Amino acid sequence: MSEQTGLLKSSLSKKYLMAISGLFLIIFLTQHFIINLLSVFSADAFNNTSHFMGTNPLIQFVIQPILILGVVFHFVMGFLLEKQNRAARPQKYAFSNPSANSTWMSRYMILSGAVIFWFLALHFYDFWFPEINTKFIQGDMSGLNIDGNFRYHEELLHKFTNPIRVSIYILAFIFLSLHLLHGFQSAFQSLGARHPKYTPCIKNLGTLYAVAIPLGFAIIAIYHFFSH
């Protein structure tokens, strides 16, 4: 990389990478939501899909590492940008009125991001670590419980019996929504994708996505909690 362009060094490049990783995570979130939705309508469909996702080598050993890398990258870059941005104003204003010209969501992406980070830690503890343990440490790739049935739907239901856990999940979905309300459309702006015809559509689509997907996740969690 030449000295002048410094693709990974300039402020703009960091924003491109932030936008691309963000859009990638948005696509992942859609896929995650669709599979979760299956759990409401058909335990069998959810079990079969989960088993496929959990045992397919392409998904497990190629797509999953890319996804984890994407998540880690988005977090690390987010905190790095925040650090630089804070350094850009070493002396704060004594009196500031930022709500006069910007939304809460746009100013507190780092806060909503941090909440999502802690949620992900819990989410990994709940599902990912036990899954890795069962499959790769205990070596049980069958996806079956002791009764010989698929275990995925049963494990899901088990997690959502605790009202505190359901509440934490719902709280995290609220912050996810706030993060997406700004992040979705902001990613397009960062990449320079702005056009008088399409930008209003992107903004509306972003708002719809930011409300519908986290709300959907929350409804699924509540549904399983009450379906016991």
Add this chain to the structure above:
Amino acid sequence: MKLLLKIWRQKNANTQGKLVEYVVDHVSPDMSFLEMLDVLNENLVDKNEEPIAFDHDCREGICGMCSLYINGRAHGPQTGVTTCQLHMRSFKDGDTIYIEPWKANGFPVIKDLVVDRSAFDRIIQAGGYVSVNTGAAQDANCIPVSKQDADKAFSAATCIGCGACVATCKNASAMLFVSAKVSQLSLLPQGKIEAKDRVLNMVKQMDAEGFGNCTNTGACEIECPKGISLENIARMNREYLVATITSEK
């Protein structure tokens, strides 16, 4: 009107500043904000106190010299105006007004409310020009420019470089300023020739000056006295992306 002013006083770039309270009386609602400060300074001079240093020049909203972060907003509570165009009728008798300088790593305080904005000059020097041969000017109709592009270039060129975008941005980012300077030239045929080098060099200088990154909050667009659009930032992002990938340097 009688007002309580809390004004940032700072001896120079190397000393710590602080807010100092002043009471100013007999303020007419028809005064501009800077005229109100003139009255305060006359009172201070009468009392043998050091007057408050603040930037100003044309006092008609075109030079970009006046600044001031007033009650938490760049150029005060109105939008689309500079501080010299802000009138005291925007305030009420008995109000407390906080007056601070632009605060940003790229804009060090020189004294009181005066900051050094020469970082903007260096960014312009890095690429905000068009190289043309001198000699007889050619016929204006030789180079067609669409009305739409001419209008966009002109609106970008209305940037007066006051620095309100940096002052108001939570990251002290200079993206709106730099993108306006990039756009006003790259939209026109004469400026397209050096477009790649321009955007690369100006962004490089912007980063070197210690301004922050853009979070797309849109605060700059709202506080800009000339209404420079975020469309310019998107254009710069696009141009930089293409230039980074395709530049031979």
